[in-house]
Amino acid sequence: MAASSRPTIHEVAKAAGVSISSVSRALNGNTSNPEMVARVKAAVKQVGYVPSAVAQSLKTQQTGQVAFAMEDIGNAAYLAMVREIQPLLREDGYRLLLHATGADVQDEIEVLESLAQKYVDGLILCPIRVTDRHLAALRSPAVPVVVIGQLPEEADVDNVRTDSRQGARLAVEHLYAAGARRIAFINGPADTVPGRLRHAGYQDGLHACGLEVDDSLVEFGGFQVSAGREAAQRLLARTQPDAVFAANDLIALGAMHAIRSAGRSIPEEIQVVGMDDTTLAETSFPPLTSVSLGSRDRGRLAADMLLARLHGETGPARRATVAPSLTVRESTREAAA
Amino acid sequence: MAASSRPTIHEVAKAAGVSISSVSRALNGNTSNPEMVARVKAAVKQVGYVPSAVAQSLKTQQTGQVAFAMEDIGNAAYLAMVREIQPLLREDGYRLLLHATGADVQDEIEVLESLAQKYVDGLILCPIRVTDRHLAALRSPAVPVVVIGQLPEEADVDNVRTDSRQGARLAVEHLYAAGARRIAFINGPADTVPGRLRHAGYQDGLHACGLEVDDSLVEFGGFQVSAGREAAQRLLARTQPDAVFAANDLIALGAMHAIRSAGRSIPEEIQVVGMDDTTLAETSFPPLTSVSLGSRDRGRLAADMLLARLHGETGPARRATVAPSLTVRESTREAAA
Numbered sequence: 001m002a003a004s005s006r007p008t009i010h011e012v013a014k015a016a017g018v019s020i021s022s023v024s025r026a027l028n029g030n031t032s033n034p035e036m037v038a039r040v041k042a043a044v045k046q047v048g049y050v051p052s053a054v055a056q057s058l059k060t061q062q063t064g065q066v067a068f069a070m071e072d073i074g075n076a077a078y079l080a081m082v083r084e085i086q087p088l089l090r091e092d093g094y095r096l097l098l099h100a101t102g103a104d105v106q107d108e109i110e111v112l113e114s115l116a117q118k119y120v121d122g123l124i125l126c127p128i129r130v131t132d133r134h135l136a137a138l139r140s141p142a143v144p145v146v147v148i149g150q151l152p153e154e155a156d157v158d159n160v161r162t163d164s165r166q167g168a169r170l171a172v173e174h175l176y177a178a179g180a181r182r183i184a185f186i187n188g189p190a191d192t193v194p195g196r197l198r199h200a201g202y203q204d205g206l207h208a209c210g211l212e213v214d215d216s217l218v219e220f221g222g223f224q225v226s227a228g229r230e231a232a233q234r235l236l237a238r239t240q241p242d243a244v245f246a247a248n249d250l251i252a253l254g255a256m257h258a259i260r261s262a263g264r265s266i267p268e269e270i271q272v273v274g275m276d277d278t279t280l281a282e283t284s285f286p287p288l289t290s291v292s293l294g295s296r297d298r299g300r301l302a303a304d305m306l307l308a309r310l311h312g313e314t315g316p317a318r319r320a321t322v323a324p325s326l327t328v329r330e331s332t333r334e335a336a337a
Numbered sequence: 338m339a340a341s342s343r344p345t346i347h348e349v350a351k352a353a354g355v356s357i358s359s360v361s362r363a364l365n366g367n368t369s370n371p372e373m374v375a376r377v378k379a380a381v382k383q384v385g386y387v388p389s390a391v392a393q394s395l396k397t398q399q400t401g402q403v404a405f406a407m408e409d410i411g412n413a414a415y416l417a418m419v420r421e422i423q424p425l426l427r428e429d430g431y432r433l434l435l436h437a438t439g440a441d442v443q444d445e446i447e448v449l450e451s452l453a454q455k456y457v458d459g460l461i462l463c464p465i466r467v468t469d470r471h472l473a474a475l476r477s478p479a480v481p482v483v484v485i486g487q488l489p490e491e492a493d494v495d496n497v498r499t500d501s502r503q504g505a506r507l508a509v510e511h512l513y514a515a516g517a518r519r520i521a522f523i524n525g526p527a528d529t530v531p532g533r534l535r536h537a538g539y540q541d542g543l544h545a546c547g548l549e550v551d552d553s554l555v556e557f558g559g560f561q562v563s564a565g566r567e568a569a570q571r572l573l574a575r576t577q578p579d580a581v582f583a584a585n586d587l588i589a590l591g592a593m594h595a596i597r598s599a600g601r602s603i604p605e606e607i608q609v610v611g612m613d614d615t616t617l618a619e620t621s622f623p624p625l626t627s628v629s630l631g632s633r634d635r636g637r638l639a640a641d642m643l644l645a646r647l648h649g650e651t652g653p654a655r656r657a658t659v660a661p662s663l664t665v666r667e668s669t670r671e672a673a674a
Contacts, residue, residue: 074416096436097434117400119402283590285597
């Protein structure tokens with residue numbers, strides 16, 4: 001904030017105790033809540049906010065569209081973000097377009113480059129691999145961009161992240177406390193940022209619990225249900241785990257299917273923990289214990305950052321981190337006394 | 338076809354026994370399959386195909402983007418369509434953008450109207466309510482549009498449909514054959530096209546089996562998991578069904594959750610059938626018997642129709658219908674002898 005002496009819409013939102021989109025709606029007359037309008041007007045006066053000329057000129061170029069690019073819309077973690085981002089943008093008059101990139105680097109770069117065609121006013125991007133080409137394309141995008149995911153420290157981009165390494169450690173510690181000693185790990189691709197961090201967190205957890213790292217307990221595959229099922233089949237064919245930590249809920253669903261098909265009970269014989277705490281975790285059988293990486297919070301924060309830029313906020317790149325937490329359900333046992 | 342004497346890319350595809358996107362790739366030199374190129378070239382010669390001037394001019398205006406607008410990307414039936422449409426378009430050099438409209442009529446109309454901004458070259462639209470405003474906006478869209486869903490006979494739009502009424506009847510007849518006599522129905526909203534047709538098909542099935550229509554066995558809600566769970570709770574609180582037919586797999590998942598939570602076994606005490614035969618049906622517990630409405634086929638046909646228009650095909654609107662079928666899994670019993 002030191003770089004900019006001019007008050008921003010962020011400060012108005014903070015002073016009023018409301019979201020940026022609420023400020024925007026109140027200022028644009030798009031709300032029927034008079035109490036909200038009064039609070040926002042008071043906050044505008046308090047911080048001395050003046051809508052910027054950039055914001056005014058942006059308004060005239062508007063397409064009214066914002067894009068959200070993610071790997072796979074079949075992944076409920078992204079769906080949770082969409083469910084949070086879309087209403088916030090809509091309240092502010094923006095329509096959300098989704099790109100499913102299949103984690104294809106070329107596709108993601110093309111999405112970034114196509115911003116120059118100005119078919120959208122802004123972009124929220126979730127890359128699972130971050131290459132030099134990403135960083136180059138992010139250096140001067142044609143419209144505001146917010147990245148959800150891990151970026152190098154030097155990247156000058158608005159960024160929302162989580163700590164999936166810490167989240168993986170939470171999962172292992174929970175399984176250990178519930179009596180598991182042969183804790184397997186079924187990961188997505190090892191060459192992705194989430195894959196690398198979750199693997200590191202799994203090892204952190206083993207160390208913290210005083211368990212040995214045993215590579216025969218680790219499998220890699222894709223981040224989808226079918227990949228999780230196949231990886232669990234390979235795992236069960238060669239070793240006897242008493243718990244499986246899966247790098248996301250889709251992998252966990254596939255693994256539970258393979259475990260049941262092998263005639264093993266969950267959680268009595270094999271406990272299972274997923275990651276992302278999606279709606280699938282609630283409706284699976286048994287309901288799945290899962291590490292929440294705050295997808296909804298990450299979506300909301302990214303939408304807020306982007307809306308601030310669309311309203312002309314300048315200043316240095318912002319960064320926010322959402323802490324992981326564990327939601328315990330019936331696929332794991334009670335912690336041993 | 339009588340309206341146009343000039344051979345179309347459709348006819349080339351038919352003569353070569355390949356898809357339109359394969360023809361397009363072969364003609365544009367975007368394939369490494371020489372056998373395919375030879376077949377397509379032979380077919381071009383055979384039918385006397387000449388790429389149209391319209392196609393040439395379209396090529397120069399291209400944005401390289403196509404939009405797919407559907408109610409809810411959390412619904413795996415739409416996801417199955419995306420999984421089919423996206424690779425076909427990508428092979429032909431198009432990037433797919435997704436719009437989740439929440440079945441909001443205003444939003445769908447705005448998507449149609451925004452086509453005039455030419456941010457995409459074509460649109461595939463899945464409305465679940467079809468209003469006069471839809472029909473008016475579909476009358477002269479700025480770019481080619483294909484509709485997946487039920488349209489009035491007079492609508493002059495490329496259209497892919499299924500027969501969900503017949504599909505609902507299949508579900509009821511299967512449950513009757515497996516011994517069910519109190520077959521409940523959990524529907525989505527009654528004022529939607531799918532809701533209306535599935536309800537009619539449920540009644541058709543009861544009549545065909547000689548069962549009475551009993552409105553206390555019918556519940557309405559939304560097409561999501563949580564709505565299905567709540568509707569099943571209301572149902573079980575007031576009556577004793579021995580089977581539940583759910584209007585889609587998400588509703589069925591929610592209903593199975595409510596049934597298990599009420600201490601009832603599936604399929605021994607209550608059999609369950611879903612609709613759409615999504616990947617969720619395979620991984621649920623127990624795996625869910627479901628009516629397939631050919632989502633993948635509908636996606637593929639819609640992509641083919643749109644690609645034909647993008648390659649300059651003129652002529653009257655096309656229509657294709659995909660027949661329903663039943664995939665039997667463990668949530669229902671064997672047919673009684």
